Amino acid sequence: MAKGSFSLTVHSIKVLIKRELVSSLQGWGFYGAIFVSLIVCSFLLKNFMGGIREENILISSYPLNFPLFVSVIIISFYLVVISAISISREREQGTLEILFYGPVSSFSFTIGKYFKDIFLYLITLIFFAAYFFGVSALTNLGFTYSLVKSLGLSIFWVSCVISFGLFISSLTGRVRSSIIWLVAILLAFLAIQFAHSAFLSFPKEALSTPLLYLRRTLYYLSKGISWVSPFSYISRGMESIQIESMKLYLLNIGYCIVYSVIFLTLSVYILKLKGVRG
Amino acid sequence: MRKTILFTGLASILIFILTSLIGFAQQKPSFAPTLREELVYGFNVFDGKSYSGGFVPETENTIYLIADHDNTLSAKKTLVYFWPITAKYMAGFKTLNEEVEGTLEVLKEGKIIKKLTKKDNVLSYPEGYFGEKSLFYKEKEALKEYDKYKKAMNKYYDELKKYYDARIEYRKKLDKFFKEVKKRREAGEVGPLNIEIPKEPKPPKGPSFYVTQPKKDFILNLPLGKYQIRLRAKDGTIVEGSEKNVVVFTSRRRGGIGYEIIPGNRWTKRESCNDPAMIIYAAGKNILYFRPYAQDEYNELYHNKLIDPQNEGREEKWIWVHTSPIKNVFLLFFGQGKLLKKIDKKPYYVKQIPGPELGYNILEYNEKDFPYQKPTFEGYQLDLSPNLKKTGYQIYLQKKSENTPLAKSERGIRLLRKKNSQFLYYLSLLPLVVGAIVFIQRRRGVVS
Numbered sequence: 001m002a003k004g005s006f007s008l009t010v011h012s013i014k015v016l017i018k019r020e021l022v023s024s025l026q027g028w029g030f031y032g033a034i035f036v037s038l039i040v041c042s043f044l045l046k047n048f049m050g051g052i053r054e055e056n057i058l059i060s061s062y063p064l065n066f067p068l069f070v071s072v073i074i075i076s077f078y079l080v081v082i083s084a085i086s087i088s089r090e091r092e093q094g095t096l097e098i099l100f101y102g103p104v105s106s107f108s109f110t111i112g113k114y115f116k117d118i119f120l121y122l123i124t125l126i127f128f129a130a131y132f133f134g135v136s137a138l139t140n141l142g143f144t145y146s147l148v149k150s151l152g153l154s155i156f157w158v159s160c161v162i163s164f165g166l167f168i169s170s171l172t173g174r175v176r177s178s179i180i181w182l183v184a185i186l187l188a189f190l191a192i193q194f195a196h197s198a199f200l201s202f203p204k205e206a207l208s209t210p211l212l213y214l215r216r217t218l219y220y221l222s223k224g225i226s227w228v229s230p231f232s233y234i235s236r237g238m239e240s241i242q243i244e245s246m247k248l249y250l251l252n253i254g255y256c257i258v259y260s261v262i263f264l265t266l267s268v269y270i271l272k273l274k275g276v277r278g
Numbered sequence: 279m280r281k282t283i284l285f286t287g288l289a290s291i292l293i294f295i296l297t298s299l300i301g302f303a304q305q306k307p308s309f310a311p312t313l314r315e316e317l318v319y320g321f322n323v324f325d326g327k328s329y330s331g332g333f334v335p336e337t338e339n340t341i342y343l344i345a346d347h348d349n350t351l352s353a354k355k356t357l358v359y360f361w362p363i364t365a366k367y368m369a370g371f372k373t374l375n376e377e378v379e380g381t382l383e384v385l386k387e388g389k390i391i392k393k394l395t396k397k398d399n400v401l402s403y404p405e406g407y408f409g410e411k412s413l414f415y416k417e418k419e420a421l422k423e424y425d426k427y428k429k430a431m432n433k434y435y436d437e438l439k440k441y442y443d444a445r446i447e448y449r450k451k452l453d454k455f456f457k458e459v460k461k462r463r464e465a466g467e468v469g470p471l472n473i474e475i476p477k478e479p480k481p482p483k484g485p486s487f488y489v490t491q492p493k494k495d496f497i498l499n500l501p502l503g504k505y506q507i508r509l510r511a512k513d514g515t516i517v518e519g520s521e522k523n524v525v526v527f528t529s530r531r532r533g534g535i536g537y538e539i540i541p542g543n544r545w546t547k548r549e550s551c552n553d554p555a556m557i558i559y560a561a562g563k564n565i566l567y568f569r570p571y572a573q574d575e576y577n578e579l580y581h582n583k584l585i586d587p588q589n590e591g592r593e594e595k596w597i598w599v600h601t602s603p604i605k606n607v608f609l610l611f612f613g614q615g616k617l618l619k620k621i622d623k624k625p626y627y628v629k630q631i632p633g634p635e636l637g638y639n640i641l642e643y644n645e646k647d648f649p650y651q652k653p654t655f656e657g658y659q660l661d662l663s664p665n666l667k668k669t670g671y672q673i674y675l676q677k678k679s680e681n682t683p684l685a686k687s688e689r690g691i692r693l694l695r696k697k698n699s700q701f702l703y704y705l706s707l708l709p710l711v712v713g714a715i716v717f718i719q720r721r722r723g724v725v726s
Binding site: 025026028030031032034035038039041042045046049050052053054055056057058059060061063127130131134135138139140141142144145146240243244245247248 | 539541543544549550551553555556557558559560561562563564566592594595596670690692693694695696698699700701702703705706707708709710712713716717720
C-alpha cells in the first residue's frame with residue numbers, strides 16, 4: 001500500500017514537472033531572461049576587454065567567473081520571481097483546489113514545482129556553457145576548470161533561490177502579494193546589509209552610544225541574513241572558488257542542500273497548514 | 279493584503295531610519311585625533327623572506343609569528359591615535375617612546391615555558407639596504423656583525439678622504455697640463471706635444487652590505503602552536519595591558535615557483551603570477567621581463583596579521599610569499615609543444631629620455647656603456663610579438679645544469695583577440711534563436 005502511494009506521488013511529481021516545464025519552455029519569458037543575462041554578460045566582457053589596453057597584460061585565473069556570477073544573479077531573480085508566484089497563482093486561479101482533489105499532495109506539488117525550476121536552470125546552464133565556450137573561442141579568455149566548478153556550484157545556489165521563492169509563495173494567497181512580499185524582504189535584506197557595511201566604516205570613537213548599539217544590532221542582523229538570504233550563498237560560493245578551497249566548496253554545497261531542504265519542508269508544511277484556498 | 283501593506287510600510291520606515299542615521303553619522307564634524315597613552319609592543323618579525331617592523335596596539339589581542347625563526351618584541355609606552363583615512367591606530371613614537379623594562383614570560387596552556395630578558399640584535403642586509411635579503415643576528419654575533427660593518431664604513435671614509443685629496447691633486451695637475459699645452463702652442467709648436475695627461479682618480483666603492491645599529495629586545499623563537507605572553511615588571515607585578523596571545527604558524531606548502539613580471543611599457547608597476555592556475559593574457563605587442571622566485575604558501579589572515587596586526591584577511595585563503603630569487607636557470611618559451619626560445623637572465627638599465635618628454639628606454643646593461651651605474655633590474659626578457667601565429671603558449675624554467683623543466687614553473691600565456699569582443703553581443707542572441715525555433719515548431723504543430 002505504502003509502495004503504491006509512493007509510486008503515485010512520484011508519478012504525480014513527474015506529471016507536474018512535465019506539464020510545467022513544457023509550458024515554461026514554450027513561452028518567451030525563459031528565453032528572454034537568459035538573453036538579458038547574456039547581454040549584460042557581453043556588455044561586462046566587452047568593457048573588460050576594452051579595459052585591457054593595447055600592449056598590456058592581465059594576469060588572472062578566472063576572468064570569466066565574474067560575468068558568470070552576474071548571469072547567475074540575473075537568472076536567479078527570474079527564477080525566484082516565477083517560483084514565488086507559482087503556488088499563489090495556482091491558488092488564485094483555483095487550479096490548486098482541483099489538483100488537490102486528485103492524487104496531488106502538498107509535498108508532491110511543492111517538489112514538482114521545485115524540480116521544474118531546477119530543470120529550467122539545468123537547461124539555462126547549457127546556454128551558459130555554450131555562451132562561455134563561444135566567448136573563449138572568440139576572445140581566447142580561458143574556459144578554465146574554475147569556471148566549470150562555478151557552473152556546477154551554481155545549481156546549488158539556484159536551488160536555494162527556488163526554495164526561498166516557493167517558501168514566499170506558500171505564505172501568500174495572491175500573485176500580487178507574493179511579489180510585494182518578495183521585493184520587500186529582499187529590500188529589507190539589502191538595506192540592513194548596506195547599513196551594516198556603512199557603519200563599519202566609522203571608528204567606534206565617532207559613534208554615540210545609541211549608534212554603537214545600533215551597529216551591534218545590525219551586525220547580528222546581517223549575520224542572520226547571510227544565512228537566510230539565498231543570494232548570500234551565491235557570493236559565499238564564489239568566494240570559495242576564488243580562494244580555491246575545496247573544503248569550502250564542498251561545505252557550500254552542503255549549506256545549499258541544508259538550506260533548500262529546510263525551506264522546502266517549510267513550504268510543504270505551510271501549504272498543508274493554509275490549505276488550497278489560503 | 280493588509281498584512282502585506284503593513285509589512286511594506288514597516289520595511290520602508292526601517293530603510294528610511296537607517297539611511298537617516300547613517301546620514302547623521304556622516305555629518306559629524308571633522309576632529310583632531312585623540313591621543314591616548316598606551317602600552318604597545320614594537321616588533322621586527324620574519325615574514326617569510328626578510329624582516330618587517332611595526333607595532334601591536336592595545337586593541338589587538340594576538341601577535342602572529344612564523345615558527346622556528348627569531349623575532350624581536352619590545353614593550354613601549356607611546357601615544358596612540360585613530361587615523362580615519364586608513365581606519366587604523368597609529369603610534370606617535372616621535373612624541374613618546376618609553377621602553378618598559380621587565381621580563382617577558384611565555385606561557386603555553388597556562389604554564390610559563392620561557393622567561394626572556396632583552397638581548398642585543400641587528401639586521402644585516404648582505405645586498406645593501408635596498409637588497410632583497412636580510413639576516414638576523416643576536417647577542418655576540420650581532421655586535422660582531424655591526425663591528426664588521428663599522429670597520430668597512432671607516433675604511434670607506436678613509437678611502438673617500440684619500441680620493442678627495444687625489445682629486446684636488448688631479449685638478450692641479452690638469453690645470454698645469456692645460457697651461458703647458460697653451461704655452462707651447464703659443465710658442466708655435468705643432469704636432470704631438472708628448473706631455474703626460476694626468477689620470478683621473480677613481481672614486482672608492484662603499485661597502486655593499488648594511489647592518490642596523492644594535493638594539494636590545496626580547497627575542498622570540500617558538501615552535502608551531504598557541505602561546506600567551508606577558509611582561510613582569512621588576513617589582514614582580516604583571517604590567518597592565520602586556521598580556522597578549524601569540525599564534526605561531528608555518529607555511530602550508532613550500533618550494534613553489536612564482537614570477538614577478540615587469541611589463542616593458544610600465545616597468546615600475548610590476549605584476550605577480552604566483553599561482554600555477556594563473557594565466558598571462560597579453561594584448562598586442564608586449565615585452566615582458568620575468569623574475570622567478572622560490573615561494574612558500576601561508577595563511578592569508580595569519581600572514582597579513584604578522585606584517586601588521588591591524589590588517590584583515592581570511593583564514594580560508596592562502597597566499598604565496600616570495601622567499602628568494604631562483605638563480606642559474608633558463609626560461610623556456612614553448613608553443614604548440616615546441617621550444618621556441620631559450621632565454622638567459624640579463625641585467626637591464628632603465629634610461630630616462632632626456633628633455634621635457636616623459637618616457638624611458640630599457641636597455642641591456644653593460645659596464646662600458648653605463649660607467650658608475652648599477653643595473654636597474656635583472657630578468658628574462660620575453661618578446662610577445664603580435665605576429666605570433668597561435669594563441670596559446672607556455673613558459674617553464676630549466677636548471678642550467680639539467681635538461682628537464684623545473685616542476686611548478688609552468689605558466690600559460692594567451693594572446694587576447696580584442697577585436698573579436700564586438701561579436702560577443704551576437705552570442706547573447708543564442709537563447710532568442712532557440713526560443714524562436716521552439717515557437718515556430720509549436721505553431722507548426724498547432725496548424726497541422
